[in-house]
Amino acid sequence: MSLAVIQMVSQSDVLANLQQARxxxxxxxxxxxxxxxxxxxxxxxxxxxAAAIGRAEAGGEGPILPWLKQAARDxxxxxxxxxxxxxxxxxxxxxxxxxxxxxxxxGEQVARYDKLHLFDVDVADNRGRYRESDDYAxxxxxxxxxxxxxxxxxxxCYDLRFPELYSELRAAGAELISAPSAFxxxxxxxxxEVLIRARAIETQCYLLAAAQGGTHPGPRETFGHAxxxxxxxxxxxxxxxxxxxxxxxxxxSEQASIRARMPVASxxxxxxxxxxxxx
Numbered sequence: 001m002s003l004a005v006i007q008m009v010s011q012s013d014v015l016a017n018l019q020q021a022r023x024x025x026x027x028x029x030x031x032x033x034x035x036x037x038x039x040x041x042x043x044x045x046x047x048x049x050a051a052a053i054g055r056a057e058a059g060g061e062g063p064i065l066p067w068l069k070q071a072a073r074d075x076x077x078x079x080x081x082x083x084x085x086x087x088x089x090x091x092x093x094x095x096x097x098x099x100x101x102x103x104x105x106x107g108e109q110v111a112r113y114d115k116l117h118l119f120d121v122d123v124a125d126n127r128g129r130y131r132e133s134d135d136y137a138x139x140x141x142x143x144x145x146x147x148x149x150x151x152x153x154x155x156x157c158y159d160l161r162f163p164e165l166y167s168e169l170r171a172a173g174a175e176l177i178s179a180p181s182a183f184x185x186x187x188x189x190x191x192x193e194v195l196i197r198a199r200a201i202e203t204q205c206y207l208l209a210a211a212q213g214g215t216h217p218g219p220r221e222t223f224g225h226a227x228x229x230x231x232x233x234x235x236x237x238x239x240x241x242x243x244x245x246x247x248x249x250x251x252x253s254e255q256a257s258i259r260a261r262m263p264v265a266s267x268x269x270x271x272x273x274x275x276x277x278x279x
Contacts (some may be wrong), residue, residue: 003149003176003206004028004036005237007226007244009214010045014053017043018067020243027245029075035149036245038082039210039226040098040157040182046217050135054085054096069107078147079103082180082210083115083156085136095137100154100180102145110147113154114139117162125186127220132158142168149250150175153205157181160195163202170203170265175255177205182212188223193235200229204259206250213241231255 006024010017021042028036043064044053056062064084072079081103085096089112097114104110116139118132142165144153153169153176160179169177177199183192192209200207206228213224227238228248237246259265 002032002034003208003228003248003250004031004033005208005210005226005228005246006036006038006042007211007213007224007239007242007246008039008042009222009243010039010042010212010216012044012046012217014044014063017045018063022067022071024243024245025071025075025077025079028247029077031245031247033077033247035078035080035147035152035176035208037080037178037180037208037210039212040083040180041212042082042180043084045182045212046220048135050085050096054087055092057084058087058092068101068103069109072103072105073107076105078105078110078149080152080154080178080180080208080210086112088114088137096135097139098132098136098156100156100178102147102152102154104147111143111145111154113143113156114141115156115159116140116142116165117158119158123184123186125184125221127184127218130184142172144169144172144174147176150206150252153177155179157183160199161191163199166199166203166205167268170205174203174205175252176208176250177203178208178210180210183223185221185223188225192223192225193227196227196229197233197235200231201233202264204231204255204262204264206230206255213239213244231258 153174
């Protein structure tokens, strides 16, 4: 059961980004992947017209969703589509959400996760201030879905700093967790690997950490270091900067053994009463 994680250096040109993403997905499929994860903002970086992009996509007039479904069909590949801006279902005029879609090999949408935690922080880099809430509204649900490689929990980037979300995903049956990201160079150097390994160890899940890794409009610099981490916290594959396709196998027997030998899920003493679950 092969897994693929993709690293990109997306720019503001949507069509050029989609062309590059298609080439990377083709490499993933040729390598035997059944599931591939694209990074956050894979189709556009540095754009301030998220609302317009979202309205066009929701109205069937944008290029991203048709491209995504066609790529999944052509390559017989399940795709976690990083993030793209979309309004809530049946609310075309509402504020966009940073949305991660799970598309099956027939080009059908299986699940949608709207990013729960928005990156409203100050960072000591050349941009200094990030306010995702200027462009996006918070999501409301925890999402786990069945795929050919196991039950996948969906998260995005800044979510990595909130372990209670990952505990909820494990409780909902997640065996793998996607984390498409665009960490800043500063925060990534300080915390990225610690966070992705910790979330994998805590949940005893495979962590599929797609990333942006380079320089983008804005100007913005992203840390990269896309990785696949196994349930024991071992980094199976990683890329520092630039475009890349990372491949690894899920060993479900080893994962079951890790969970049996160290049954942390049954040892939990604290439980949240937060977001609704969508199984």
